[in-house]
Amino acid sequence: MTEFKCPKCGHKYEVEESQRAIEKQAAALKQQQKEAQEETKRLLAEQKEKLEKENAAKAEAEIQKQVKIKEAEALKELEKEARAETKRLLSEQKEKLEKDRASKVTAEVNKQVKAKEAEVLKDLKKNMEQEAKEARNKARDLEREKLKAAKAEWETEKNRLTTQVQALETDLSSQQNVELKGEAAEIRLKADLEARFPEDRLEDIKKGAEGADLEQYINLNGREIAMMLIERKSTKTFQKTWIPKLKKDLEKSNGVIGVIVTDVMPKDKEESRFWNVSSNIYVVKADASVDFLDVLRGGVIDSFILEEASVVSEDVEITSNVFKFLSSEGKEHLVEFRNNILEKEDQLNQRNKDHIRQIKKEWKNLNDQKETFLKLWHGLQDASQTRFNLEDPKILVTDQTTE
Template sequence: MNDPRITCPACSHEIPLTESLAGPLLVKTRQDAAARQEAALAEQKRTIEAEAAARATAAQAAKLAEIEVRAQEREAEIAAMKVRDADRETKLAAAQKAQAAALAREEALKDREREMDLTIQKQVAAATDVARRKLQAEAEAMATERLKTVQEVNALKLAEKDQQMEGMRRKVEEMQKKMDQGSQQLQGEAAEVVLEDQLARAFPTDVIEPVGKGQRGADCLQRVGTVGTILWEAKRTSGWNKDWLPKLRDDMRSVGADVAVLTSAVRPEGLETFALVDGIWIAAPRYAVPLACVLREGLSRAAEARGVREGQATKTEMLYDYLTGPQFRSRMEAVIEPFEAMQMALLKERKQMQAQWALREKQLEKAMASMMGMYGDVRGIAGAAVAEIEALEPDLLEGD
């Protein structure tokens, strides 16, 4: 085992280091090393502290310099602010002066406005009075015009409704006629055939001529030799119609018949067998042949009378015979009947107009009542703000 050796610094002799010799040296060496290390650490610490102090001093100095710079800048800003404040004070003083002048002008303008308001109020009051009078006159005119318009509209509506009702009534009648036409036509044709058959069997020497459909002249003609002609018409309906007689008289005149007979299952009230009504013989169907016998006898006697006087009659007698005969009577009836129809139409029209006048009078009263109610409602809501309309004042209406 090689022991560690040390060289003597004086004689350069190597001395082996034994445990007894090296122990104290090692201790001392350790102590010296520790002392040196502590000295080095202390020196390093001092160096670090010095550097830190230097850095802190430099930073503090920089900070102080920065603070001084900021303080200078702040002082400059304060100086500028003082300058701005002085300028602002100057401007504020000028603004106060301008405001005072503006207030003075505003007061002057207010005084002028008050004067103008008074002038305008006076002008408005005068114009309002004129406008109120004008509006009152216009309202009265409008009320009158509206009343006329309402009356005209009501009259037009009423006329339209009347026309509609009349049109509907006519349509209903036409439909009813179309519905009844088939059965009535068949019944009428059956009655006509029965009548012709009865007359042909009862009077084989007479000529029975049926009147074609669509031709004027009732149903058939009975020519009694050379003594005269009887016009026959057969009806088989559920109701009596007074318009059959004027039509049959016209047919009698158109064909030149001496007598006209209407046979019907329905006759005027109180007529059970046969009778002469307005120049037309009306008979029940079962009395048609007996009546034809009577009429044929009358025509024969009239023909005999005319034959006796033929060639002997003077103009006066001929005129008398004409005036008292059936031909003149038929002519006169043909002239009078249109006048009677016109008179009946005038009476009917007069009644209708009276009914319309009464209806319009009621409508006018309702319109006036509605207008008075509306006027009263407006006066009740607005009070004196609404101008009075003399035409709608109750006292004036009662006085009228």
């Protein structure tokens, strides 16, 4: 057997045994290498599979995300197109319905206008004839009322003076005299208004109650259309506080016009008998109050008639037909109606002149009565040996204070 000695350690090895050991070691090493390679291969395979699965999951998630984005965009576009199409269809349908409706309305309006045209023209002619007749009758009635009112005014004045003398003899309190004077003036004004406007309703506002003195409810053909609020003032000076108070009272009431009837006008209006404070507040002198209230009352009636007429004039077609009527046979009725208005205006102007002359005459008569009364008063003082303390030498003989 061949031996082999290690030159370093001196150990002896059998060559055959050493060879087998080397081969065995080599075989074992090779087996280990093989197993290591297989293990490495297996681990790489697992790692690869794991990476592939992770990448596949990420890719799937990204794909799903992109799919959802695309689906949302597509859905949004489809909705936009659907809305546009729906809007177009609705617009076409609306346009069609409007055309159909307009056509039907036009046909119906034309039918109704033709059906009512003859009736409207007939009624208009009848109404204008009736108004012209009423205007003539009213002018005659106004003349009769003028004579009646003048007589009633004389009787009222006579009774008022008698009552005033008796009041002066029994009560010399200044405050009571002012109250009696105001009450007498209110009574006379109410009597004058009842005589001039017998168809109207006149209501006293209770003493101490909030508000003015009189409410005049204007009657037009049996219908109360408006109310004028009247405040009667009989003091010797005009108070600026009267106007805001009347405005406040007018706002709280249902009145359309507020009027202060006063014995004395404001200092800057002393030469005037009428003061238009605002669109619905007026101040008038007592000696011409009934005539001015008549004018204001007429204005309220005219405004009411115009408002009533404006409702009818809203139909353009009917208005056009009415114009055609007035341009033909209706013209003569319109001219007659205008002439009646002018005639009434002349009558009112003449009445105003007559009223002024009558007032001057009455003032002269009342001044004579004043002198007689003062003589009587001084005689009573001398006979009774009593000194009467008169705060003011002025004496009220009418609704007007005179020196």
